[in-house]
Amino acid sequence: MNDTCLEFRNLTLGYDGHAAVHHLNGAVERGSLTAVLGANGSGKSTLMKGIAGILKPLGGGCVSSARRLAYLPQLSELDRSFPARVVDLVSLGFWQQRGLFGRVTRDDKGRLSGCLDAVGLSGFEARPLDSLSGGQMQRALFARTMLQDADLILLDEPFNAVDDETMRDLLAVVAQWAGEGRTVFCVLHDHALARAHFPQALLMARKQVAWGRTEEVMTSDNLSRARSFQEAWDDTAGWCEEPRGLQRHLHGDGAGPDASVRKAAAHG
Ligand SMILES: Nc1ncnc2c1ncn2[C@@H]1O[C@H](COP(=O)(O)OP(=O)(O)O)[C@@H](O)[C@H]1O
Ligand SMILES: [Mg+2]
Numbered sequence: 001m002n003d004t005c006l007e008f009r010n011l012t013l014g015y016d017g018h019a020a021v022h023h024l025n026g027a028v029e030r031g032s033l034t035a036v037l038g039a040n041g042s043g044k045s046t047l048m049k050g051i052a053g054i055l056k057p058l059g060g061g062c063v064s065s066a067r068r069l070a071y072l073p074q075l076s077e078l079d080r081s082f083p084a085r086v087v088d089l090v091s092l093g094f095w096q097q098r099g100l101f102g103r104v105t106r107d108d109k110g111r112l113s114g115c116l117d118a119v120g121l122s123g124f125e126a127r128p129l130d131s132l133s134g135g136q137m138q139r140a141l142f143a144r145t146m147l148q149d150a151d152l153i154l155l156d157e158p159f160n161a162v163d164d165e166t167m168r169d170l171l172a173v174v175a176q177w178a179g180e181g182r183t184v185f186c187v188l189h190d191h192a193l194a195r196a197h198f199p200q201a202l203l204m205a206r207k208q209v210a211w212g213r214t215e216e217v218m219t220s221d222n223l224s225r226a227r228s229f230q231e232a233w234d235d236t237a238g239w240c241e242e243p244r245g246l247q248r249h250l251h252g253d254g255a256g257p258d259a260s261v262r263k264a265a266a267h268g
Helices: 044-052 086-098 106-118 134-148 164-179 191-197 220-232 244-250 259-267
Strands: 004-015 018-029 033-037 059-064 069-072 152-156 183-187 200-204 208-213
Touching: 004 044, 004 183, 018 044, 018 059, 018 183, 018 200, 018 208, 033 044, 033 164, 033 191, 044 059, 044 069, 044 152, 044 183, 069 134, 086 106, 086 134, 106 134, 134 164, 164 183, 164 191, 200 220, 208 220
Parallel strands: 033 183, 033 200, 069 152, 152 183
Antiparallel strands: 004 018, 004 059, 200 208
16 A cells, blocks of 8 residues: 555445445545545545544445544534634644643644634634634634644535635645645535546545546546436445446446346345
């Protein structure tokens, strides 16, 4: 795993015995910048939780050689009514280095100020979280991620519901992370953004439809295959070996995905 930061080995993830993402294989190069794309419900957040270790695999595995991992969940999964200030949220970035009750040093305080400054939130230390706009909250979460000093960074839809200026500033932070040799795996919806800022892309439809250089992944053929596969998925099926007909389809034999094949194989 010399230049590999993360490797999926036939990884299947899901809930209550039902697969949400299945049979993922491949490697993520150290220092790469990957956009994770796919329709709603295609398993992007599930994959992030699997990599972060929050969700245990139903099958296969995920191996990482990262020294430290940072995971920024979708904003919709965070409880912002919690009575805390910006400084409390951002200080959580020290947790992996200092422990939950470890002392924050003078140097740490300097780093914290530097990170707030880098995301444009100087002077916001004492602001309650519930008074922040979506963009300001995302800036604070990026400051926390910066403090974590992780070499593998997982971002789940970080640019949703943020204004253009915030998006520009946060994209600059992501580019800086890549420049520092950190590996970034980022869920996105905006195809133009992926093409402009992420050299690598993983297109999901409950499994990998295509993975590689962004311009080779984001073809109209791959996007329409992702759509039809997503429509054919049966949420109630148990997790299974991959049905043959589907496997041929996903590897490009030109045959359309067949929902009845998927369902029959899954239940049988
Ligand atoms: N906590 C959960 N319990 C049960 N099913 C879930 C849970 N979270 C997600 N799912 C299901 O897993 C599938 C993939 O969801 P998700 O990974 O959130 O997709 P995406 O992030 O691409 O929109 C969906 O069918 C969703 O309903
Ligand atoms: Mg999601």
